[in-house]
Amino acid sequence: MDTVIADKGAKGTAYGRGPQSHDGIITEVGPGTPCGEFMRRYWQPVAVADTVKDLPLAVRFLGEDLVLFRDKKGRPGLVHARCCHRGTTLYYGRVEDEGIRCCYHGWLFDTQGNCLDMPCEKDNGAGIRENVRQPWYPVLEEYGLVWAYFGPPEKMPVFTRWSTLENVGPGEKLYAHQGTFGGGGDHTVDIMPCNWLQDWENVMDPFHLPILHTSFSGVQFVPEFGIMPEVEWDYDNLGMKYTAYRKLNDGREVDRITYVHFPHVRIVPSVELAPGAGSSIGFCMPVDDENYTIFHVMKVPEKFEFGAQRRERIPGKIWSEMSEEEHQRFPGDWEAQVGQGPISLHSEEHLAPSDKGIRMLRRLLKEQIETVRDGGDPAGVFYNEKDAVVEVKAGNWFRE
Ligand code: FES
Ligand SMILES: [Fe+2]
CATH class of the missing domain: 2.102.10.10 (Rieske [2Fe-2S] iron-sulphur domain)
Incomplete structure (x- = not known):
């Protein structure tokens, strides 16, 4: 039997790699850190x-x-x-x-x-x-959550309101929730053991939907996400957004628009591809540098009851009931994000053109962190109530 030996001088073995590191400026959130000081300028959710x-x-x-x-x-x-x-x-x-x-x-x-x-x-x-x-x-207390302000008292902003969560009509209610069902498929898991940015930047990565959530592990949301989208990313004065265009097999065309706003707000439309505006606002709240939790508030029908998101290929099982082998064979957001490590090693990445949103998000985040470091106010911090209303435009917008 032939033994395969790499040519002398062949590149690409794992041997002799240099030091590996994460970018602490955009990930570390403890008191006195640049990102921590930026985060501390916003009202943030701490409990249902x-x-x-x-x-x-x-x-x-x-x-x-x-x-x-x-x-x-x-x-x-x-x-x-x-x-x-x-x-x-x-x-x-x-x-x-x-x-x-x-x-x-x-x-x-x-x-x-x-x-x-x-x-x-x-x-x-x-x-x-x-x-x-x-x-x-x-x-x-607002929207069914308790919010805290961790920052300098003289810089305390007014509370930001989101149009989606206002004007709760008859037959509707707000539902507030802590847990990782948006990312992990299981409402029994409160804490994700990795850095908050791994979730937040995932929101600007529409290309993992056709792979991770559709073709790799089976359909975790809807089969339509299997269609590779045409994507544009744009700046927004409070963060950024992507528009993912798809032509569906039945001929309908849809623009799926998702936002991230500072410091860690995620505005993701229905993952069932329900038409129209999204009804939920989420927050990737850092626990510390290596753990985060997600809070969500959504406007729902009065009769709504929370049910764990289930993975189709594993009928009836929620994330915490899956065996280790099932986690390997049918990974989802938890496996992909926690799999990046406690804090992803940015020095080891190779960002590709489809990662444009990740690059933009990190650059925008750095700008905000620098603004705070230089004595300014970051985007999305308001000092009067008139300004502090965010008109939410995220949604699955079907073209006529
Ligand atoms: S430790 Fe003495 S009162 Fe708290
Ligand atoms: Fe995902």
Whole structure:
């Protein structure tokens, strides 16, 4: 039997490759990082509102460990997990009328971190408790989600509204959701173990639909996505969009228009190719550099109930029920994105012409990060309510 030996000097073996790296400017979100500071200029979703009750929730966003709770008067509060006294976690705290009480020595903090009681101190800490403040963030409730502002207080913007989610009519409701069903096909999976940008830039990659979601693993959405689209990417003042044109086998023609807006908003029309405007707004919310979660809000009929997205080739199974072999044989967004690693190694990529949207998105993101670094306001941050309404144009637009 012949032994195959590479020619001496043949290029392309894996040996001797140089250092591999990710681009930290557009991926790392911890406090003080350029992208982290950019992210901290927006209101961001942190929970589905009706999950925030009187039992503290441990949450982690933008690399910070936090505790989310609702005091007995109904006000949500988001504070650093570590008690400012001697550092135990407020996750084991008790929620009371006025705030959350630490289990260790009973300091009581309101939803803005003010210390209201120090039961071990004379006069309940009168005279000293005014000098401590549990680190906290402002929160508000809108569209069925709790939102937090992690940035400099003097730069706090007004809350952005999306036309899609306004004017809920009779027979309609808003449905808010945390989980990866948009990307992973399973509402039981809350956290995706990879960098947030792997999801966000995936939204500007219409060419993975015919492959990953249609021909490779079977039809995960609709067979029409198997038609290779003609794609244009365009700038938008809040981010960018693509228009993917397809001529369907029945002769109809459709433009599928999808947007991404800063800092990590995804506006994806119906994956069933339902005609007309999309009804959902999503957010690729970073947990830390190597994990993210997706929040969605959608306008739906009153009777709507959430059902896990199922993969046709594996009848009746949701993502978490699949065997390892099924994940290999029928991969979807979870496998493709998490498969890029905790933070994709940008130094190792070979971007092709069909990746034009990825290049544009990264360039736009960098520009916004630089704007913030240079003292400016990033796109999509508004200081008066009149401006802070986004007219959503995403949809599956069938030509007449
Ligand atoms: S550690 Fe929280 S009150 Fe002492
Ligand atoms: Fe996808």
